[in-house]
Amino acid sequence: MVGNAVFRVEGLRKSFGRNEVLGGISLELHSGQVTVLMGANGAGKSTLVKIISGVYERGGGTMTLADQDFAPNTPAEAIRAGVVTVHQNINDGVVADLDVATNLTLDRLSGKGVPTLFNPARVRREAKAVADRMGLAIDLKARVNDLSLADRQMVAIARALAHQPKVLILDEPTSSLSSAEADRLFALVDRLREQGVAILYISHRMSDIRRLADRIVSMRDGVISGAFDTKPLDYEGAVNAMLGRKIHLDQIVARSSAKPVLTVEGLRIGLGARPISLTLGDGEVVAITGLVGVGKTALAETLFGVRKPLTGTMTMNGKPYAPRSAGDAIAAGVFLVAKDRATSGIVSGFNIERNVSLPFLKRMSTLGVLKRRLERATARRQIEELSIVCRSEKDEMSALSGGNQQKVMVARWMAQNAALFILDEPFQGVDISARRDIAAKLRASANGRATLLFVTELDEALETADRILVMSEHTIVGEHRNAEVDLDRLLAEVAGGPLHSAA
Amino acid sequence: MTLRDHAIRYGFIVLLFGLVAYFAIAADGFVSPQSAVFIFQSVAITGVLALGVTATLVVGGFDLSIGSVATSAMMAAAYVMVVLEQNAVVAVVVCLLIGAIVGLINGWLIVYMRVPDLLATLGMMFLLVGLQRIPTEGRSIATGMTMPDGSVANGKFGDAFLALGRHRFDFFIPNLIPVSVVVLLVLALLIWFFLEYTRFGRMMYAVGSNERAAELAGAPVKAYKIWAYVISGVFASIGGILLAARLGRGDIASGNNLLLDAVAAALIGYAVLGAAKPNAFGTAVGALFVGILLQGLTMMNAPYYTQDFVKGVVLVVALVFTFALSGRGRG
Structure with a gap:
């Protein structure tokens, strides 16, 4: 098996500004194998996928596809070369207001040599060919809007596969599917594996991984932290490589x-x-x-x-x-500092002071009128308590670093x-x-x-x-x-x- | 603060003073108490509507139905007094109820039926424009009019009601300040205090800026949104009462410009003092700005059809101030 990798990545690097996201990734994908890529949030998985699929430019290293140099400048080039990516967000892959047939042939509607006039009969004919090859049993006239998430994803994958790719990348494809829907996807992945497609499957779900993986590669902090390809696969080892302890920290004294x-x-x-x-x-x-x-x-x-x-x-x-x-x-x-501060915590129109007081306005007002002096004193106290780095409590949230923004979120709920x-x-x-x-x-x-x-x-x-x-x-x-x-x-x-x- | 910050912060105020100075020199009689009062009077009704729509802008919504709420309230006031022969108090109460009910329906459509705000209130606008003409089969309402069934309507506008549009308070000069201007000032102060100094106003801003964060901070987001439309509806109906009182009849042809002028005032308000958000003070200044501009142009004998164009230019410039120069509109 080793040695005949169809797709090979070597020493891939990528930085955004001074922040190095990928620090030399080497990865091989083999025909007819499902390689599972595991990694926690921020490990660099999506950056890697975006470089392979031609969205980002790589910062260094080489990529080869069937022993040819592979350096796509755009997603379209990557697809033409035979590397197809199905992204995580299903609805990004389909146009909800169009019918299935048009969605299946969407990538043939633009580019050189495409007729100017839209010919519904031809589109349906081509779409049928695509659907048949995939064994897709969906009404081609149905609007994508009316399909289940799983069917939408099948449509997106079917379109991607119409190019007969050598490499297929599936980025967390089951994250919004039910288990019955996921089973259909797995059956499809099995079929593609038999057809000799090299599949890179990115997922956190252990049940998916157990069901599909031929190999597991774990990523952590922008590097490959473990590769597992001897059966039976060492799932705990893979999780450990993904999450395990980087440095030995001082033990805390556990209280009961x-x-x-x-x-x-x-x-x-x-x-x-x-x-x-x-x-x-x-x-x-x-x-x-x-x-x-x-x-x-x-x-x-x-x-x-x-x-x-x-x-x-x-x-x-x-x-x-x-x-x-x-x-x-x-x-x-009961107070909650919610996940993802940008969407569920920070009120961007408010400064630090007003972000801190937000949940407790009732306790900071008489007959509905705010006690502004109390509000300011609270904000100052909390800035002090959590050592938030800022000029004053009137600073806009956007002026703070991520760590300090998070401190404001914690400070908000620790005010009471x-x-x-x-x-x-x-x-x-x-x-x-x-x-x-x-x-x-x-x-x-x-x-x-x-x-x-x-x-x-x-x-x-x-x-x-x-x-x-x-x-x-x-x-x-x-x-x-x-x-x-x-x-x-x-x-x-x-x-x-x-x-x-x-x- | 850089020069750019100063430009964003004070640009519009400077422009306002520049405008006043220009008209003072160019237009005879522009600088006089009477002229000032006339400007205030001309912006009173649009100003009241603009303050209402500001409330919906604060929660991240929009209300296109305010103009037709105002004209519906005007027609209702006339109908109640002229046809049903009721007194001024009944007329005012009916108008306010209409505003509140329309606001509730708008809020319900937007919050529970998930209709986008612009579409819901646009639909409501068309509905009201039609509805207000049904009772009289499209006729304006005035004392002595013939009803569709051939009878003659004998009621009349009560003196108390007409006073809302015609009485003037003494202020240094006798008979200077009209009631409508006092109403505008009181409502402006009220909504300003409400938005800036009460927890309800603060929460409304939070809802408009990040709905989910507001919800997770314990705010009843749906209720706040519905209340914003109720405020908008009630303010619009107050504008309608003032309009009816000024005209003394239910005129189906009046009030066409109310929506545009009010929305322009509220959006110009974004640019005042670099707020980059809807705010009561800005809205009041915006209304004043439009009023001064129109009064000045009128006194300089500019033809009426140039006025809409100038209003549009001012609005576009104000929006550029808010969104492009300050950069805060993007967040």
Whole structure:
């Protein structure tokens, strides 16, 4: 097998400004094989895909396709050369208002030598040929708008495959599909594998990976951190290479709590998911870790009242807790620093001061009239507390670095006392020193509330939490006290399979 | 602050003063209390409408129905007094109710039926333009008019109601300030205080800037949006009351320019003091700006048809100030 790679990447580099995203990637894809690429957010997967598919220019290194130099300047060139990419966002791949036939032949509507007039009969004829080759059983006259997500994706893939590619890149293709829909995709991938296409399959979902992978390559911080091609594949090893510890950090002193704050019983957050039960205690910091898409955000939103659980009860300080909105949750002392600050945290039209006061305007006003002096004093205190680097509390948010923006988000919710403080991916897009500051602040102020973090990166859990829970497939599958953690067991739980290395 | 910042911040105010200075020299009689009052009076109704539409702009929406809400309120006031022979209080209450109900329906369409704001309020505009003509089969309403069934409408506009349009308060000079100007100033102060100094106003800005963040901060986003349209509808109906009181009849041909002028004033307001966002003070200045421009042009005998063109130019320039020069409009 080795040696006849159809597509080869060697020493690929890419930097954006001073920020190096890819630090010398080498990768081989073989005909008739599915190579799975794993990597956490920010590992550089999408940059790699964009270079291969001709969206970005590479910063250094070589790429060869069937022993020929491969250097596409545009996505169209990459496709013509035989490297086809299906991007993650399904709706980017299809035009929703047009019918299936037109979508299947969309790439033939422009370019040199294409007739000016649109001939529906010819389009339908060509589309039928494309669909037949793929075994696609979709009404060609149907509007894409009326199709399910899976069917839309099939259309996008079918169009891509009409070029008879040598290399097919699928970027998280199942992230918005149901499991039945995913099965159809897998059957298609199997067929393509038999036809000898080299497939690069990017995914976080362990069930996908177990089902499809011939090889696994793990990426971390812009380099390949592990390659696995001997069967049976070492899934835990791959997860470890993707998430494992970079540097050995000082162990934190794990605390335990005697006084429960939140008790959750029989909470189901996804169809077919096993119920979740957990207890969070006063003064402890608990981290829930797991791969992307295992329901961490869904659980955070359920606790915060913006998503309804299917079943289950919650008790907060001895009283029933069933929030129906974020407002209810906040009134009960449950605060959430939501994932992805740019879309769900920062009000870009507001300066630091107004961003900090946002959730507590009611507590900062009399008869609806704001107490501006209190607002300013609060903002100043919080800037001091979290050592936010800024000129004053009147600074615009856009003037701050990512780490400082995140500190403002944390400062917002620490301005008042919480009973339960939830942070969903609080370290995303945050530099290491801001991350340390935030983690230290969380631990130092932990008494008097329960603190719950949702993180994908194991390091982040290990350096902040007293207790680590592992999530997989919308439920909690493991629990570890953060002292002498059995990393092998933890990684096996993250990878979602039975533990087969007993060591 | 760089020169550019200064230009963005004070550019429009400087332009406003420049305009006043120019007309003061070029147009005889431009600088006088009467002229100033005339300008205020001419912008009072559009100003009230503009303040209302500002509320919807703040939550990231838009209200195209304000002009037709105002004319519907005017027709309703006339109908209530002339045909139904009711008093001024009933007429005012009916008008305000119409504004509130239209606002509620607009908000419902946008929030719950998910109709895009421009389309929902455009639909409402057409609906109201038609609806206001149905009771009288397209006729204007005045005392002594013949109804479709052949009877004669004998009611008349109450004196109290007409006073809203015609009474003038003494201010140094006797009979100087019209009621409509006082209404404008009071409403401007109210909405300014509401938007800048209450938590409700603050939340409305948050909703307009990042709806999801506002929701996750505990704000009832849907309610805020609907309230914004109710404010807009009620303000438009107040404008309609003032219009009816000034005309003394329900004139189906009047009020055509209300929507354009009000929207222009609110959008010009973005540029005032470099705010780059909808704001009550800016809207008031914007309305004043349009008023001064039109009054000056009129006094210089510019033909009426050049006025819309000049208004358009001013609006485009103001939008460039806001979006291109400040760069904040992009975020």
